[in-house]
Amino acid sequence: MISDFLALLGSLSFLIAALGLIRMPDSIARIHASTKASSLGVIFFCAAAAVKFPSPGPLFFSALILILVLLTAPMACQAIASRLLPPNKRGSQR
Amino acid sequence: MLTAATFILGLSVLMTLATFGTRKFITSKADKIIIIDVLTFQVLGLCILLAFHHNDPLPLQFGLLVAMLGFLSTIVLSRFIEPPQS
Secondary structure (H helix, E strand, O other), X not given: OHHHHHHHHHHHHHHHHHHHHHHOOOHHHHHHHHHHHXXXXXXXXXXXXXXXXXXXXXXXXXXHHHHHHHHHHHHHHHHHHOOXXXXXXXXXXX | OHHHHXXXXXXXXXXXXXXXXXXXXXXXHHHHHHHHHHHHHHHHHHHHHHHHHHOOOXXXXXXXXXXXXXXXXXXXXXXXXXXXXX
């Protein structure tokens, strides 16, 4: 029951991500709207999986998915967004 | 409630695919890569919902593979964006 509610919240935040892709006018606004909302959706889905299957193996896999996504989603967002600016207007990298 | 979650997630996947096919929303090569990035996260959510429907924790491992492949494909595809000059 609780896991189904968490899955519903996660799919609602994925719907927000899809709406942000349609609604936003610019590439940088699109990547902001979509990446944050989909990270929140993955957090909700991993919490739902951890509530639904409370045994060591599925808990390990859901925690591994959550850690992997939270480590790599901002890096992917940064890798796209840093190519959208001209090279003399980027930050300290390169 | 699980049916509603599956319906909403499928609707969002269809909306993202419709954005991929429409020339009104895609203006550059970066938009396609952003859409592929969002689609991999939504497929990860579909894998976890598959585990809920079957009442079996095996598809969580598919979700782990999808998360790794999404990160690698986004990093590799982002090398193909031409940055604007000046």
